[in-house]
Amino acid sequence: MGAALGLAAGIGLWLIWIALVTPRDVAEKAARTRRPSPVGLLLERAGATGVSARSVVLLCLACALAAGLVLQIVARTVPISLAFAAIAGWLPVAVLRGRARRRQREFALVWPEAVDHLSSGVRAGLSLPEALAGLAIRGPEPLRPAFESFGRDYQSTGRFGPCLDRLKETLADPVGDRVVEALRIAREVGGTELGRLLRSLSGHLRDDERVRSELEARQAWTVNGARIAVAAPWLVLLVMSFSSDAATAFASGAGVLVLLFGAGCCVLAYQIMVRIGRLPTEQRILR
Numbered sequence: 001m002g003a004a005l006g007l008a009a010g011i012g013l014w015l016i017w018i019a020l021v022t023p024r025d026v027a028e029k030a031a032r033t034r035r036p037s038p039v040g041l042l043l044e045r046a047g048a049t050g051v052s053a054r055s056v057v058l059l060c061l062a063c064a065l066a067a068g069l070v071l072q073i074v075a076r077t078v079p080i081s082l083a084f085a086a087i088a089g090w091l092p093v094a095v096l097r098g099r100a101r102r103r104q105r106e107f108a109l110v111w112p113e114a115v116d117h118l119s120s121g122v123r124a125g126l127s128l129p130e131a132l133a134g135l136a137i138r139g140p141e142p143l144r145p146a147f148e149s150f151g152r153d154y155q156s157t158g159r160f161g162p163c164l165d166r167l168k169e170t171l172a173d174p175v176g177d178r179v180v181e182a183l184r185i186a187r188e189v190g191g192t193e194l195g196r197l198l199r200s201l202s203g204h205l206r207d208d209e210r211v212r213s214e215l216e217a218r219q220a221w222t223v224n225g226a227r228i229a230v231a232a233p234w235l236v237l238l239v240m241s242f243s244s245d246a247a248t249a250f251a252s253g254a255g256v257l258v259l260l261f262g263a264g265c266c267v268l269a270y271q272i273m274v275r276i277g278r279l280p281t282e283q284r285i286l287r
Contacts, residue, residue: 064089
């Protein structure tokens, strides 16, 4: 009898441990596996969700290998070839970063118009999900694919909260995160203040965009100057590599030190000038 009670108690404790501990571990593990890599986050911000992070890494390696082989054939100097291979390998990442900045900038310009359309739909008597799905037709052109996906998702599931989460993932935009969370709160709280909330949000977004546009217009010359200043020495080195005598000079130990010192100075100076001239990028804190 005592053995049976002990076995029953053990099985009960084991079942309690499975119910309380295992789901939490599984959820944490799933959250870790869903967490995208830095390259994955960059692809989301650039709107290239159909491209995998592995493909970007392979493209960087291919660009580096191709540039290194071409410069080795032209200059026949390993340090110069390695220097331009590193630059070529970084180009895909630089292109993705530029595309992500342009996409975020384009979204910031059209979000006030999208919120105005949303407010008009709510005032016309549409429900909040219907007004959001209507932005796929009446909304700004850059945002239409995301809201078209939201409309299909909501029609198939009818669950507003998860559909908003997937909309945030599709947009991958900090302003979009703020808009979506404001709509989520308005949906959960309810009441008649949704129209006023949307009008206030639209005015705030317009004021923010106007101030940022003025500051970026005044400080754009600093960023452009930094890019030109960094690119100029390497363009000169590329031209010099066609001369065998000049290219051979960089094959010595002193030439390698000059290349390393120049690369370090370029990276440091570019980071300092960009930090001074570029406005801070809004981060996705409501992801």
